[in-house]
Amino acid sequence: MSVLLGLFEELVTIVTTVLLALPYLAGYVVFILLTLLLWRVVKKSLTSKKDFGSLKTVTFGDESAVSSNFAASVVSVVVIFVIWGAFTGSALLPSFLHMPAAFEGEAEFYYTAENESGLQDDALVRVIVHVVGVDAELPQIEAGDGFAKNDAVAVKAYRSGLLKWDANDEETRKTGARVVAIDGEPIVFGIDVDLGDIRVALTQKGTLNVKPDTGLQMEPIWLPAPEDVWGRLTEIITTGFKNYALAEHLGFSLFRVVVGFLLGAMVGIPLGYAMGLSNWFRGWFDPIVEFMRPVPPLALIPLVIIWFGIGEVGKVILLFLAALWIMAIAARAGVSGVRISKVHAAYSLGASKLQIMRYVIVPNSLPEIFTGARVAMGVCWGTVVAAELVAAEKGAGMMIMVASKFQQTDIVILGIILIGVIGFGIDMLMRWAERWLVPWKGRG
């Protein structure tokens, strides 16, 4: 019962989070629709092509009339970078597109202290808000008159700073003095005073907490600007990351994938053929393949580490296992998919079993095998990154994992982008090879 209650509470949290995101999603959709309207207007002004598709009157629901609009793709990618730049204050964007930045610079306010006997005195506080990682020099200030003396405090942007206002005062908290107002506005614990660039709060102990305005931009530690990521890329291309060059990290990941996939294909394809051609082999391997197929390769990582350690052998074996079952099933499907009339035709044209294998079954199964290879390469790439996240000395996954431990968010984002680009590249390469090597796919 308590489990169900716990699950229900979690569900409520999830739903509220999703609901919070809904307005932004709706805004995004509205923006997409606006660009669509804009595109229609632009298209009208261009000379319209009279190709077959544009002459169709029924396009809604006609699958063949829907193709990917290149302009939309370009705008979509540009918008992602614009949003990224706007929320990080990127120098690549004109500043009017920037979201309000976090406050940096100087501000001042005065606080009103009241001593035990009810006497009040004002003192000025100068606040220096500076970037993290840069030390700020506190200005010399005059103490001023009255029992409350002027103060200065340095606060890091996106952080807050505690001001012991009574450190230099004649009446301190120990003698019963307390702050009652900021810039004339009364202040009590729990209710902050907003001064625009900074907010001032009273702590439970009676000190002041100065919080500079954080704006809407992300702090670089959460999300660095695009140009910072680019700069980091050029930097680690030349100097490397954790003793290894960038090319070495990516190259090792690719090397593991290629070797693991090739081994998996070398064993999996003959296995699939055997399962497709012989009752006994199918019976023998069906339980093994059908059990191993739904086991995510990621679930094997701990066992592989226990057995083979974190070196290359373990990784390649993991990827071998990831590719093996996919390739075996693809080859099996390829063999099973051969039309019996083709095999009959080959036999009655005088082909031997070996010739049937070579000239009919293998070429007929190639399209399925290529589809399997594309899936297997995708799975292998995902698996290698995950395996490197767990433990590795080099590799794309290791790079982002280590970078995250050192809060080098730019490298984390850079790594994610590179992993995505390489994964996309692998898929493109496989598609190209497929078009080149099996042009008859789907035309049997």
Next chain:
Amino acid sequence: MSGLSIDNISMRFDLPDGGSVQALRDVSLDLEAGELMSVLGPSGCGKTTLLNIIAGFLTATNGQILLNREKIDGPSAERGMVFQQGALFEWMNVRDNVGFGPRMKGVNPAKARETVDHLLNIVGLQDFKEKAIYELSGGMQQRVALARCLANDPDVILMDEPLGALDALTREKMQSLVLKLWKETGKTIILITHSVEEALLLGERLLVMAPRPGRIHKEYRLPFADLGVGADLREVKKHPDYVEKREEILEMIWNMEEEIMGRVEAKGI
């Protein structure tokens, strides 16, 4: 005797539910070399089963088939087969498809090439030698299938509804081509079809089969195939004998179908 001798063929196989099906019962038939026989019958009469047994893809439970006095045992290059569709190898171009048989036999490539070129000329595909199979129309694909079968120089050609998937006009052209090839090559041909018209036009002999169990119902010897060689098939179809035979056979098959339907309904009740 050179020819095909089908001797008392029966085919009975067990079903998974414990029952059994008598697909063919006591089918006997002799074909002289060079004869063209069409086989007609309602669905389930076992005509495709018979063809598969002759081709060697199935073993009859009783009886035997002799080709040139030798017992048939499994598929072989002396019995070529033309299928309805989808039996061409789409990973090879037209030339390689037609040359497949000679290549398997290890015929010298130059000689095989000559045969292929010659046959592609006959079927009218001389300009499509390097094309991929999927670039051809259905009619052209069947021309390739005919040429591929002939390239192997088989004794018997078995055709399993080779024109079944073609449109009416293409079908008529292909019927003329089949007659032309038959006359020019002198091959023994067995042609299975669903179309009474086609069976009459192309069959020197016409075998009507009856279902459950599959058996020979009636056999005709017809003059139309000889009349049709090199002639306009539409003229042949206007021949009074042709019209009479067509009606007779249609009636026969119609009655068989009615009987099957009756039996099925009786079983249902």
